Amino acid sequence: MARPIVLSNGELHVGINKYALVHDFYYPYVGLENHAAGRSLRHHVGIWADGTISWLDDDTWEFDYSYPHQALIGHIVARNHTLGIILEFDDTVDAEMSVFMRNVHIINMRETVRDLRLFFHQAFVIGDSRSNTDTAQYLPDADAILHYRGRRAFIVSAQDDNHAVFDQYSIGLFDIEGREGTFRDADDGELSMCPVEHGRVDSTIRFKLDLQPHSSLRVHYWIACGSSTREALYIHRQVAKQGINARLDRTNKWWHEWLKPAKATAEKIDAAHRDMFIKSVMLVKSHIDKRGAVIASTDTAMLNYWRDAYGYCWPRDGAYALWPLIRMGYKDEAYRFFEFCRRGLSSGGYLMHKYRADGALGSSWHPYVHEHGVVAPPIQEDETALTLFVFSQYYHLHEDENLLKEFYEPMILPMANFLASYIDTRTGLPKPTYDLWEETFITSTYTTAVVYAALQAAADLAEKRDDADSVVAWRAAADDIRLAAVKHLYNADVGVFRKGLIVNEADEVVYNETIDLSSFFGSFMFGLFAVDSDEVSQSAKTIQRVFGLDQAHPGVPRYQNDNYRRAHAETPGNLWFVTSLWMAQYYLETSLPDEAMNVLNWVRDSAWATGVMTEQLDPLTHREVSIAPLTWSQAEYLSTLLDTIPEAVV
Known part of the structure; x- marks a missing residue:
């Protein structure tokens, strides 16, 4: 499953899946110590309305993803026409502190007053440990939930625009002893208020919202990270005091400053590729740990069918x-x-x-x-x-x-x-x-x-x-x-x-x-x-x-009869963005710019709207194969576009 949104500050890295849910949560290294790798570790988000609960991954929602701000701030629109609800997420990892933030806009599309309950669920296996000794507990003095194990602490909290905090919570077990998770406690719209649990633990918090016809409210949610409870609490209090909007603004400004060289370069390339060029620069940056490692991919989806993932340098x-x-x-x-x-x-x-x-x-x-x-x-x-x-x-x-x-x-x-x-x-x-x-x-x-x-x-x-x-x-x-x-x-x-x-x-x-x-x-x-x-x-x-290359078929595999995740025996192998872009670089070296641009356009059109590229495409269905994003795919796209600039530094 691709991660259409990835967020990072070089220490905390979060992957958002196609259901708008946290599905990878790396700290304190990009690519190492994924505390939320696995299907049972999705951080569910749900809305209770009209006596029923709907979770974002129940296939009743439609999603749009984007990076609209020329910053690593993801925007997701989730629509449920049956419920008459729209959820808009502005998500980021703070550029200066290790905290993941979600600014959630809840919109009532109906002409009636709505009694709504918004639920946020968190599940961690801290340190990717297979032993069941994590702890979660409610912190009344901090209006927060603490998840911790050893030198890793995560503080979960949320408040609305009026600084009111969540009104209910539940802490319990998941994926053990027959427990599916505390998010099931929300099925009736109410939470049990269990204040502590240890083992394989998760938690859920609730906001009760009364929405007027065609009106909306915002809820601000965050997970602050630290190597100790004290450190995580300090970050939590900074966010609670300053507000998510202020932190989003600071993060936006940080990215605009960092992107200045990329934006100057983008002005020299074909206008049709400038937006994706900037996105690819950000996606490459998101996979760079602040201590130097460049991670191939933080998407852990391949753990579902392989022994390991690409979270290495x-x-x-x-x-x-x-x-x-x-x-x-x-x-x-x-x-x-x-x-x-x-x-x-x-x-x-x-x-x-x-x-x-x-x-x-x-x-x-x-x-x-x-x-x-x-x-x-x-x-x-x-x-x-x-x-x-x-x-x-x-x-x-x-x-x-x-x-x-x-x-x-x-x-x-x-x-x-x-x-x-x-x-x-x-x-x-x-x-x-x-x-x-x-x-x-x-x-x-x-x-x-x-x-x-x-x-x-x-x-x-x-x-x-x-x-x-x-x-x-x-x-x-x-x-x-x-x-x-x-x-x-x-x-x-x-x-x-x-x-x-x-x-x-x-x-x-x-x-x-x-x-x-x-x-x-x-x-x-x-x-x-x-x-x-x-x-x-x-x-x-x-x-x-x-390989039968022409204008309609510019993609190439790695080599003849490449069997890695090969879907169709009658084809020479899946199509790779990296190798296809190598052909484009050859076309540019030999003064064939139209052929090169045809490859670049195919790559751009095959990517997610957020610019995220997979490793491979099925040559017959053109569906993504393997992980996404792949840092190398994003980088090879950048290198090829740089080659289109006559004065580009080699």
Whole structure:
């Protein structure tokens, strides 16, 4: 299930699902410690009217979603024509304090006076713990409900425009001992007023509202977060004192200030893409933890069918996400990311598969022992190479010598030395590691291209540091890779770049002839082959023919017969925004702007109204597949639009 609205301040991150309900609640890291991951943890919102209760996820409501303020403030309109009720939500995470806020506008569409009861339900499994030892209790002195466990505390409260607080509450158990949750206590419009419970606990609060015909009222709801009850209570009292409207205004101003570089850039692109450009910038920012991690996606929907979700920092995804921000002049986010990578760098000079937001290693299915007993680190070498390459872009944009003082010896030097030394002498190419799709242990064309570019970039940085020995070593290594790539990585008979190769036990080179979009993209984007070379030009033609690309069908899969979440065996795989946008970038590089804009328009039209993009689309139904938003999809859209600006910084 997509998250059409995501909200974040780099510490508290909230995902709102298609029913306008809180469905992900991360604190104190973006992407780590999701306290509301799972179907039973949806934070229900309901209206009791005319003797019956209606919850927003009971399929009787219609929803519209938007980010109308050029700020990460979501606007949701929920309509129930049967009840004659409209609910309007203005939602945000405060830019300066870790508090989630909902300004709810309740509208009576009937010509009669209405006795309405508005219910807010909260369910947490604090720390994503599988033990049942959370506590919830009513705090009469604070007019609030406290949920806590260990070093995590959440204060729930609400008041109307007249500062009147909720009039009833209920605290109880859910998803245990046959209990569905305290939201069921609201079915009759009344709550039981239970003041405390421990175990797997949830809570519900109520507002009783008398609405005149065709009139409306507002209720202001919030969840304040802290590493202690004292901290959470302090934030709660600030919100209660200042009011949600004031906090919304401050958050709106914060985003308008932060977005200035993006807005200046947006003025240079096609007007039809400016709104979604700004939304994509905000969505990328929303997935960046303030301590440097860039999270691939905070949508936990895939936990319903997979072992894990995307709530990790892949260095590759992080580098791609930050590249367009760097090009627009943003500095702090990239700097913290490079600090994050420097801290996570292994003693061997390479980055691991993925990391948690706190810097710890993330889960992995990559072994140290590979086919035929080959022992090698469980990595994707392109992640190290791309991070180094993007750091070089960052440095050359700012020309800040302090960057080299901080990063050259502890990060650039070990990374580049690893890349230059991790060469298979039998092929002259990088040794096998996992490809960027995390599936195949191979010397891939894509990884080869990024390693080549990274070594060239590192040599340029070494010149700045007067490190002559490294300049010679790294450029020589890059040159050797280039020569070996010409020999091995292009299939002239088919007219396309190979996915890669492996050397078997008999020292024979075995080629993987799969047509992979990453091989094509990497070859021209990172300069392994000139964009106007016969190899690149012919590969583009082969890809267009094999995948049937035309104006009506501009989307492409990752590679031939991609089985990841593949819905239809008769198709080559689901359509990916990332790879489709790579084709658009090729069109721009070869002066085919109309073809590029056709891809961009298809991507824009396939996204949610809020700008949220999924990872994949079903090629037949065009329905979203997998998680949404995917940070990389948003970022690749930005990078492609930046390429349409003639004077854009590369």
